Amino acid sequence: xxxxxxxxxxxxxxxxxxxxxxxxxxxxxxxxxxxxxxxxxxxxxxxxxxxxxxxxxxxxxxxxxxxxxxxxxxxxxxxxxxxxxxxxxxxxxxxxxxxxxxxxxxxxxxxxxxxxxxxxxxxxxxxxxxxxxxxxxxxxxxxxxxxxxxxxxxxxxxxxxxxxxxxxxxxxxxxxxxxxxxxxxxxxxxxxxxxxxxxxxxxxxxxxxxxxxxxxxxxxxxxxxxxxxxxxxxxxxxxxxxxxxxxxxxxxxxxxxxxxxxxxxxxxxxxxxxxxxxxxxxxxxxxxxxxxxxxxxxxxxxxxxxxxxxxxxxxxxxxxxxxxxxxxxxxxxxxxxxxxxxxxxxxxxxxxxxxxxxxxxxxxxxxxxxxxxxxxxxxxxxxxxxxxxxxxxxxxxxxxxxxxxxxxxxxxxxxxxxxxxxxxxxxxxxxxxxxxxxxxxxxxxxxxxxxxxxxxxxxxxxxxxxxxxxxxxxxxxxxxxxx
Amino acid sequence: xxxxxxxxxxxxxxxxxxxxxxxxxxxxxxxxxxxxxxxxxxxxxxxxxxxxxxxxxxxxxxxxxxxxxxxxxxxxxxxxxxxxxxxxxxxxxxxxxxxxxxxxxxxxxxxxxxxxxxxxxxxxxxxxxxxxxxxxxxxxxxxxxxxxxxxxxxxxxxxxxxxxxxxxxxxxxxxxxxxxxxxxxxxxxxxxxxxxxxxxxxxxxxxxxxxxxxxxxxxxxxxxxxxxxxxxxxxxxxxxxxxxxxxxx
Numbered sequence: 001x002x003x004x005x006x007x008x009x010x011x012x013x014x015x016x017x018x019x020x021x022x023x024x025x026x027x028x029x030x031x032x033x034x035x036x037x038x039x040x041x042x043x044x045x046x047x048x049x050x051x052x053x054x055x056x057x058x059x060x061x062x063x064x065x066x067x068x069x070x071x072x073x074x075x076x077x078x079x080x081x082x083x084x085x086x087x088x089x090x091x092x093x094x095x096x097x098x099x100x101x102x103x104x105x106x107x108x109x110x111x112x113x114x115x116x117x118x119x120x121x122x123x124x125x126x127x128x129x130x131x132x133x134x135x136x137x138x139x140x141x142x143x144x145x146x147x148x149x150x151x152x153x154x155x156x157x158x159x160x161x162x163x164x165x166x167x168x169x170x171x172x173x174x175x176x177x178x179x180x181x182x183x184x185x186x187x188x189x190x191x192x193x194x195x196x197x198x199x200x201x202x203x204x205x206x207x208x209x210x211x212x213x214x215x216x217x218x219x220x221x222x223x224x225x226x227x228x229x230x231x232x233x234x235x236x237x238x239x240x241x242x243x244x245x246x247x248x249x250x251x252x253x254x255x256x257x258x259x260x261x262x263x264x265x266x267x268x269x270x271x272x273x274x275x276x277x278x279x280x281x282x283x284x285x286x287x288x289x290x291x292x293x294x295x296x297x298x299x300x301x302x303x304x305x306x307x308x309x310x311x312x313x314x315x316x317x318x319x320x321x322x323x324x325x326x327x328x329x330x331x332x333x334x335x336x337x338x339x340x341x342x343x344x345x346x347x348x349x350x351x352x353x354x355x356x357x358x359x360x361x362x363x364x365x366x367x368x369x370x371x372x373x374x375x376x377x378x379x380x381x382x383x384x385x386x387x388x389x390x391x392x393x394x395x396x397x398x399x400x401x402x403x404x405x406x407x408x409x410x411x412x413x414x415x416x417x418x419x420x421x422x423x424x425x426x427x428x429x430x431x432x433x434x435x436x437x438x439x440x441x442x443x444x445x446x447x448x449x450x451x452x453x454x455x456x457x458x459x460x461x462x463x464x465x466x467x468x469x470x471x472x473x474x475x476x477x478x479x480x481x482x483x
Numbered sequence: 484x485x486x487x488x489x490x491x492x493x494x495x496x497x498x499x500x501x502x503x504x505x506x507x508x509x510x511x512x513x514x515x516x517x518x519x520x521x522x523x524x525x526x527x528x529x530x531x532x533x534x535x536x537x538x539x540x541x542x543x544x545x546x547x548x549x550x551x552x553x554x555x556x557x558x559x560x561x562x563x564x565x566x567x568x569x570x571x572x573x574x575x576x577x578x579x580x581x582x583x584x585x586x587x588x589x590x591x592x593x594x595x596x597x598x599x600x601x602x603x604x605x606x607x608x609x610x611x612x613x614x615x616x617x618x619x620x621x622x623x624x625x626x627x628x629x630x631x632x633x634x635x636x637x638x639x640x641x642x643x644x645x646x647x648x649x650x651x652x653x654x655x656x657x658x659x660x661x662x663x664x665x666x667x668x669x670x671x672x673x674x675x676x677x678x679x680x681x682x683x684x685x686x687x688x689x690x691x692x693x694x695x696x697x698x699x700x701x702x703x704x705x706x707x708x709x710x711x712x713x714x715x716x717x718x719x720x721x722x723x724x725x726x727x728x729x730x731x732x
Contacts, residue, residue: 429571431569432571432572434531434555434571435570435571435573436573436585437554437559438533438555438556438564438565438567439559439581439585439588439589439641440556440559440560440585440586440588440589440592440645441556441585441588442556442588443556445584449573449576449584450573450576452575452576453573453574453576454574455575456575
């Protein structure tokens with residue numbers, strides 16, 4: 001089914017359910033509590049998957065049973081009871097609200113500050129309105145253009161059905177089933193995600209964003225995304241949303257796999273603003289993500305840009321395997337942790353090919369009682385002649401109760417490698433704030449201005465339409481952080 | 484416009500201003516001169532409302548309003564401007580962005596609509612030309628890597644963009660060579676206006692050759708110890724502060 005058709009159907013279904021007052025038996029659309037082979041079979045069956053996919057999931061599940069949760073990150077959280085969680089719930093059962101009046105005013109306030117258009121606000125907040133249909137027409141035009149270019153862009157469940165060979169070829173080829181505890185869990189129980197294939201020599205005619213953003217309310221707990229850029233192609237993908245979203249699922253464990261073949265380029269931008277918990281550190285999403293890009297081809301390039309402001313705990317290291325000669329990996333990151341948030345994030349740049357280059361720019365901002373860690377690995381293998389890396393890690397502290405930590409690992413097995421690492425830690429100075437105040441800029445805006453300046457190099461990497469919202473988001477995340 | 488009466492100010496428990504009284508009318512330019520440590524900068528920060536400067540006694544009235552009850556940004560919106568002795572660097576924030584943000588913050592506080600980027604740019608460009616502030620400076624991060632002269636010119640540019648009612652210039656001449664001093668002084672003179680009051684704080688008489696004040700106050704030991712017309716500056720220059728301080732005030 002095409003994206004447009006599916007979207008239309010979803011919207012129609014939503015409308016119908018609302019009209020009839022949710023007569024559908026909700027239990028039917030939920031996997032039983034806990035995790036077992038039956039849960040995995042249930043999910044696979046719900047998705048109407050072929051046998052090979054089920055086997056792949058079961059293999060992952062059996063492996064997962066033998067694995068231990070990692071504990072090396074600088075984050076602390078109560079032990080997760082994996083048997084006391086739900087692993088599948090059809091997302092369309094979220095009760096729709098009749099109007100924006102029913103939505104938490106705090107949430108609306110934030111949407112307003114971010115400048116999100118009204119119909120998107122409604123879609124995000126789960127309001128059943130005609131405005132949602134706007135997204136259908138947007139998706140339709142969108143889909144037509146992509147079709148012309150031959151770009152595949154669809155839910156992963158659709159790709160498993162319609163493009164099994166492509167999926168078999170690439171699924172788990174960058175993040176193996178056995179990679180790590182959370183990635184393996186994802187392999188067993190992933191419920192949705194996105195599949196992108198850009199054919200040879202095609203420059204994707206648009207940022208793959210609008211569709212995803214409108215549909216952000218549909219994203220599941222265990223997303224699985226695969227993006228393949230065939231030889232000489234280019235694609236820019238935007239994930240996430242600046243708007244805060246409440247989510248009942250506390251544990252999120254996504255896996256993203258990127259593959260760039262010869263001369264291909266993938267630009268992957270993320271804005272993550274999930275519920276961070278309240279001012280006292282209660283609640284909030286645990287975000288344990290495995291994101292990895294494989295620069296499989298010569299002169300390929302993968303660029304990660306992330307703005308991480310949400311989640312109670314972030315455990316995330318978007319990485320690049322620089323396999324092809326002369327391939328390039330980039331990582332631009334802004335991580336903001338306020339109140340009791342904990343972020344342990346960074347990247348891995350694995351230089352395998354000759355003349356590979358990588359660049360890491362990380363900006364960590366800590367406020368309140370938050371702990372923010374940059375953890376990175378730059379590894380140059382024996383055959384990676386003339387590999388080069390430049391790393392810059394800057395930390396900004398707001399207030400006296402937060403922490404910033406930088407944990408860079410550097411390994412070089414080739415004497416021709418050139419690796420540079422620069423790190424700074426600074427505080428927002430009282431005289432900077434006073435200067436802004438004196439010129440009439442109120443405190444929260446002054447903090448936002450100074451922090452946005454600090455993050456500028458990374459914000460510049462974001463596509464225009466995202467950059468403006470991301471700037472506002474940076475300010476909002478730190479409101480009231482200076483007493 | 485500005486009435487300071489018997490002002491006592493402490494910083495970190497130490498009394499710096501000890502009963503300062505001063506009054507300025509619209510259209511006037513007053514100069515405050517005084518040796519190092521006399522409390523000149525403290526006075527400028529108190530007027531701007533910087534945290535950590537505690538008023539223990541006395542009053543500051545600005546256009547009939549108790550200035551001390553206002554936050555720094557509220558004072559700015561009501562027309563109080565302080566050209567700082569050491570302008571602060573803000574990495575990553577271009578000068579133009581800063582000017583626009585500040586101007587619109589002030590306008591918003593006054594209930595005026597925001598100006599769009601184009602009209603701010605036009606306004607700033609026209610004024611920048613007069614002060615020899617280059618287009619390139621406007622694109623650079625605020626004060627980052629600016630020379631002393633550039634920083635001071637930018638302070639005056641901000642003053643001309645914000646069009647304050649009360650402008651306090653804290654040692655604007657410090658660190659300037661004679662050419663830079665002239666440019667800055669010309670910029671200030673161009674802003675003299677019947678509705679605007681200026682308080683020029685300086686250590687040296689030199690600046691007052693270019694910005695001729697209506698009245699000069701000599702600040703020493705936290706109090707005004709001498710007052711007079713512009714000729715007082717020349718007397719100070721000739722005889723030094725010691726001489727004045729010895730005379731009974």
